[in-house]
Amino acid sequence: MVSEETGLPAEFDDFKRSLERTLMETLPTKRWFGKKSSRIVSVSLRDWCTLSVEGAIYIYAFVDVETDENTLESYFIPLVTANDLERPSRDPHSIRGKLGSWILVDLVEAPYRSVALLEWLAKGGTLKTEHGRISFNSLGLNPHDTLFFKENISTGGVEQSNVSIFFDKKYFMKQYRHLAYGVNPDLEVPEFLTHVAHFEGTPEPLGYAAYDSDRGEALLFAVFEYVENSGDGWTHFTRMLNQNMGQQSRDSLLEDCSQLGYLTAKMHLALSRSMGDPRFDPEPASNRDVEEWRHTYEITLKATMQSCKKALHTDSTHKPLLEKLLKSTARLEGLVADSNLHILLQLTKIRVHGDYHLGQVLKTNKGYIIVDFEGEPLKSLEERRKKGFALKDVAGMLRSISYAANYTLISKRVSHNAVQGWVNQARSRFIDSYWNAVKTLRIVPSEKHDLINLLRVFEAEKALYEVRYELENRPEWVHIPLLALLQLR
DSSP: OEEOOOOOOTTHHHHHHHHHHHHHHHGGGOTTOSOTTSOEEEEEEEEEEEEEETTEEEEEEEEEEEETTSOEEEEEEEEEEOTTOOSOOSOTTOOEEEETTEEEEEGGGOGGGGHHHHHHHHHOEEEEOSSSEEEEEESSOOTTGGGGOSSOEEEEOTTSSSEEEEETTTEEEEEOOBOOBSOOHHHHHHHHHHHTSOOOSSOOEEEEEEEEETTEEEEEEEEEEOOOOSOBHHHHHHHHHTSTTOHHHHHHHHHHHHHHHHHHHHHHHHHTSOOSOTTTSOEEOOHHHHHHHHHHHHHHHHHHHHHHHHHTTTOSTTHHHHHHHHHTHHHHHHHHHTTTGGGGGGSEEBOOOSSOSGGGEEEETTEEEEOOOOOOTTSOHHHHTSOBOTHHHHHHHHHHHHHHHHHHHTTTTOOHHHHHHHHHHHHHHHHHHHHHHHTTSTTSOSSHHHHHHHHHHHHHHHHHHHHHHHHHHOGGGTHHHHHHHHHOO
C-alpha cells in the first residue's frame, strides 16, 4: 500500500545540498537535459515529497536549473531507495545519493520499484508535496493487472528526451524529466486519436500522473498500452541501410516508405475530422496563419544563425560548414518568397504530430505505429498545441529518411550520387502514398506540384531547427542538417 506520510532523517538538509551538487555535474550528460550548450550556474531543490511503498522510500524532487544564458528550467528527478541493488550502475554519471541509512538512486536504475506507481495510477489518488500536489489518474488502467508485474520489467529510451519503463510487454510508462507546465500534447493527442477518432495507429493512453503547483500543471508519468514491435523506424532504416544497399534491402525499405506515407495520411485523416471538440476541429487557414508561419521561419532562421555563430568558437570540426551556412542566409531568406506561400490559404489547419521522424514510429509485424506526440522539445507547450499545416509532419518524415541515408551511407563512403539517388526514390514513394490517400482533402494543395514546392520550404524550416537541436544535444551530428541546407536550392 502507499503512504505519503514518511518522516525525513535529520540529514535531509545535507542530502539536499549533496543532490544539488550532484545534479550540477550529471545533468549536462543526460539526453533529457535541454541546455547542453550552456553552463549550469545553480541547481536548487524547489519542491519535494516522500512516500513509502512496500518498504521502499521514494523522494520526488523538483529542481530549478539556472544557466549562464539567464534561463531557468525545471526538472523532475524521481529517486528511490535501493539498498538491495545488486550491482553498481554502469553509468559513471548516474544520479545517486545517501540519506541517513538510505541509498537513493534514480528510478530508472531500479525499474522494479515502478510497479507500485503503476498500481497507484490504476487506483487514482493524490500525493501532497511541500508546495503542491501530485495527482494519479486512470484512463482505463486495470488495477488487477498491475498486481502481477513483479518481474519482466525493463527500461528503454534512457538516451531519449524522456525515460521509458516496460511492464511485461503489456504496458509502458513514460517519465517526463523536463517539466513543461500546461496541457501536454503527448497525452492529449493520443487520447483523442484512440478514444475519440478511433485511430488504431498509436498506442492507447491508460493513465497519467501530473504535478500541480503555483506554476501550473506538468505531466510526470503516462502509461500506454504496449504494442509488440522490433524497434523504432530509425533503428530499422539504419540497420537495413548498413547492409550495403543490396537490392532486397533497397526494395524492402522503399516499401516501408510507402507504408509510412499511408500511415501518415491516416493519422492526418483522423486529425482532420470535425468531432465537436474545439481543441481538434479543423479550421480554415487565414492570412494571419500564413504570416505567422513566415514569421516562424524567419525567427527559426535567425536563431539558427545565432547558434552557428556561437558554435564557431567551440566547434572546430564543423567550422567550414558553419561558415558556409552563415554566408547562405540571404538564399535561405529567399526560399520563402519563391515558394508561393499564398497557396496555404487554400488549406485547413489541423493538430499535427509536430516532431515527426523515424524515431517516432515503431516497426510491427503489421507495419508501423506512431508514438511520441510531445512536439519539438525546444518549443513551448502553447506552440506545440497550435493547429498548423499537415505539411509540417510530411516534411519532418522526409527529412528523417534523408537523415538516415546520409548518416549510414556516408559513413560507409558511398558516393553522394548513390545516397541522393536512393533518397529521391524513397521520397517519391512516401509522397505518392501520402498524396493518393489525402489528395481530395483540404489539408494539401489541390495540385501535386504545389505540394512539392511547398515541402521544400517546410523541409528548410525543419533542417534549420535540426541544426539548433544538434548543436544543443548532439554536435557530432550537426553536419547532416548543415549539408542539407547547403544543398537546398
